[in-house]
Amino acid sequence: MIASMGKRLVAEGCGKYKTGPGPVWTEADQKSYAAWQSKIGLREDDADGIPGKLSWDRLRVPSASPTPSASGGRVASPVPGHGISTRYRVKGPHWSLGYHTGADYAAPNGTPCVAVRSGSMVRSGQDRSFGNFLVLRAGGFDYWYCHLSEQTVKRGSVRAGQKIGEVGSTGNSTGPHLHFEKRPAGGGFGSDVTPTW
Ligand SMILES: [Zn+2]
Structure with a gap:
């Protein structure tokens, strides 16, 4: 779950991983997630790197592809x-x-x-x-x-x-x-x- 979420964050340009997303939630995951929250327009408490309903629902939507x-x-x-x-x-x-x-x-x-x-x-x-x-x-x-x-x-x-x-x-x-x-x-x-x- 975390790994697939991490892959999506990387695809969205928000991944800052050195070794790629792993199976446990790390500080890198939190930073990447916060970058994603900011990217979709969330601010302050909604962009703290902790998945909330707003950002989570959005992340689950497949990214646009041609x-x-x-x-x-x-x-x-x-x-x-x-x-x-x-x-x-x-x-x-x-x-x-x-x-x-x-x-x-x-x-x-x-x-x-x-x-x-x-x-x-x-x-x-x-x-x-x-x-x-x-x-x-x-x-x-x-x-x-x-x-x-x-x-x-x-x-x-x-x-x-x-x-x-x-x-x-x-x-x-x-x-x-x-x-x-x-x-x-x-x-x-x-x-x-x-x-x-
Ligand atoms: Zn114009």
Whole structure:
């Protein structure tokens, strides 16, 4: 149990083991677990390296992997036919955290945006920075679709490749593009991870 948990922590980039996870709970396990808790946005007592229900439930969710979706095909881009125009983690003073928290896909207004994985739409809204946004939850992660002109599917199940919205330039945006961001499920702004799927 501890060994398999340790392997997952290593896979998530939180393992600090010298010899790999073993069968007993060690100080290294606790440190790695605390790193994992911080990574998923927990703080203070919830990030003490002692497994609590919050973090434990999250750790048991299999990590996202680029396996083909239930619909059969792997989605090549959240904006089919369009590639990344501004990469993740690029630094710049105009971003509130000093770096780009997602990947941008520049495309004309109205270009379809699709679910990158099968999952469920758990949130939609309007934000001063992100404009009209949608959140797709799949595989223990949230995928944020921002600056949309249209929010086609706001709630419920979607399949990989299904259209969920359209590219726009709402919110703090200098031109039509999709800002595509990935966070651990339920994670707040700043808990972003590399936006792969
Ligand atoms: Zn962006």
